[in-house]
Amino acid sequence: MVDPGLYMALAAALFTIGAMGLLLRRNALVMFMCIELMLNAVNLTLIAAGRALNDLNGQVAVFFILVVAAAEVVVGLAIIVSIFRLRSTASVDDLSEMKG
Amino acid sequence: MVEGVLFVLMAIGALAGAVTVVAARNPIYSAMGLLATLLSVAVLYVVQLAHLVAAVQVIVYAGAVLTLFLFVIMLIGVDKEDSREENLPRQRWFVGVIAIVIVLLAGGVTLFGEFDWVPAATQVLPEETNGTVQAIAAPLFTDWVLAFEATALLLTIAAAGAIALAHYRRREA
Numbered sequence: 001m002v003d004p005g006l007y008m009a010l011a012a013a014l015f016t017i018g019a020m021g022l023l024l025r026r027n028a029l030v031m032f033m034c035i036e037l038m039l040n041a042v043n044l045t046l047i048a049a050g051r052a053l054n055d056l057n058g059q060v061a062v063f064f065i066l067v068v069a070a071a072e073v074v075v076g077l078a079i080i081v082s083i084f085r086l087r088s089t090a091s092v093d094d095l096s097e098m099k100g
Numbered sequence: 101m102v103e104g105v106l107f108v109l110m111a112i113g114a115l116a117g118a119v120t121v122v123a124a125r126n127p128i129y130s131a132m133g134l135l136a137t138l139l140s141v142a143v144l145y146v147v148q149l150a151h152l153v154a155a156v157q158v159i160v161y162a163g164a165v166l167t168l169f170l171f172v173i174m175l176i177g178v179d180k181e182d183s184r185e186e187n188l189p190r191q192r193w194f195v196g197v198i199a200i201v202i203v204l205l206a207g208g209v210t211l212f213g214e215f216d217w218v219p220a221a222t223q224v225l226p227e228e229t230n231g232t233v234q235a236i237a238a239p240l241f242t243d244w245v246l247a248f249e250a251t252a253l254l255l256t257i258a259a260a261g262a263i264a265l266a267h268y269r270r271r272e273a
Contacts, residue, residue: 007107007144009207010107012206023198024195034121047153057243059150068254069161070165074259
C-alpha cells in the first residue's frame with residue numbers, strides 16, 4: 001500500500017498548479033478549469049484519508065463535492081456565455097465595471 | 101507493488117495534465133489536459149478501492165462536465181489567443197512566491213510530518229465491500245440524508261438558474 005502521505009503530496013501539487021493557473025490566466029474558461037483541478041485535488045485528499053482511516057465517510061463527502069461541482073459548472077458556464085453574449089469577450093481583464 | 105507502479109504512472113499523468121491546463125494557449129488543449137488529470141485521478145480512486153466515486157468521476161466529470169466545457173469553448177470561439185501581458189504589477193512574481201511557499205509547506209509536512217493514521221473505531225471495512233454502491237448508500241441515506249436532500253434542492257436551483265441565464269435578453273432601448 002502506497003503511503004497516504006504520497007497521495008496527499010500529489011494532491012497538494014495538483015492544488016498548487018490549479019491555484020497558480022487561477023491567479024495567472026485571464027481566460028474565464030481556463031480559470032474555471034483550474035477551479036475544477038483544485039476541487040479534484042481536494043477529492044483525492046479526502047479519498048486517501050478515508051482509505052488510511054478505514055472510514056467510508058470520506059468517499060461520501062467526495063460524492064457530495066462532485067454533485068456541487070457539477071451544479072457549479074452549469075451555472076458558471078451559463079454566466080460566462082451570457083457575459084460573452086453581452087461583451088464578446090471571455091477575458092476577465094475586460095470586465096471592470098465594478099472597479100471603484 | 102501494483103499500487104506503487106499505478107501511483108507513479110497516474111501521478112505523472114495527472115501532473116502533466118494539470119500543467120497542460122495552465123500552460124496551454126488554446127482552451128481546447130486546456131480541456132484535454134483536464135481530461136487527462138480527471139482520468140488519472142479516477143484510476144487513483146480505483147486503486148484506493150473507491151469504486152463508485154471513480155465511476156461517478158468518469159461519468160459526471162470526464163463525460164458531462166468536460167463535454168459542457170468543450171461546448172462552451174466551441175460556442176465562444178477558440179481562435180482568440182489569451183493575452184500574456186501583465187496588467188497587474190508584479191503578479192507573476194507574487195504568484196511564484198505563493199507557489200513556492202505552498203510547495204515547501206506541503207513537502208515539509210509530507211516528508212517530515214509524522215502521520216499517525218488511526219482507523220475509525222466503529223467500522224472496519226473488508227476490502228471487497230469498500231467503496232461499492234451498497235457500502236456508500238448506507239451512510240448516504242442514513243447519516244447524510246439531510247445533505248442529500250439539500251443537494252437535490254441545489255441541483256434544482258442550479259438547473260432553474262442556468263435556464264434563466266440562458267433566456268436572458270437585452271432590453272430593447
